[in-house]
Amino acid sequence: MSAKSAISKEIFAPLDERMLGAVQVKRRTKKKIPFLATGGQGEYLTYICLSVTNKKPTQASITKVKQFEGSTSFVRRSQWMLEQLRQVNGIDPNRDSAEFDLLFENAFDQWVASTASEKCTFFQILHHTCQRYLTDRKPEFINCQSKLMGGNSILHSAADSVTSAVQKASQALNERGERLGRAEEKTEDMKNSAQQFAETAHKLAMKHKC
Secondary structure (H helix, E strand, O other), X not given: OOHHHHHHHHHHHHHOEEEEEEEEEEEOOOOOOOOOOOOOOOOEEEEEXXXXXXXXXXXXXXXXXXXXXXXXXXXXXXXXXXXHEEEEEOOOOOOOOOEEEEEEXXXXXXXXXXXXXXXXXXXXXXXXXXXXXXXXXXXXEEOOOHHHHOOOOHHHHHHHHHHHHHHHHHHHHHHHHHHHHHHHHHHHHHHHHHHHHHHHHHHHHHHHHO
């Protein structure tokens, strides 16, 4: 089982939540640790997860999840409602970059995703979720490539594929209809010709009989 599948099962499923996406991250700038903070749990992996509740009305949230070294389980850390997200910064609109910032009402984090591709997928899902579930105040997306905003997203690609399939099926049906129409016209012509031939033959037969 992949880490993201395990997070979905361990962290969100028990709370009747559905994880929409996650991105593995590291901090771009290390947090200052207080001098008295000793006895830490060692190294860890961090994931930023986007989830929604299964119950209505749907609530979306962003959760920071950690997996500490030597452990197979995951731990829920900070969590924000999607309404608290104020700004999503893609850092560079001109190139693929794994860096991004998230600004909340009471927090600001600077991250580096494991890959630029993983960041791209997470941004697409995040942008789509904001458009779908936030009605009033939506977060500002800045310094983002168009594909991060869904311009060439997997969602749009899927929709385009479905549209293309429907168009092809419709065209095939239209062509079939045209062929059937032409066949019906030919059948009608043959029927008329046969009827006319029969009438002519009948008239000739009656004439010779007389």
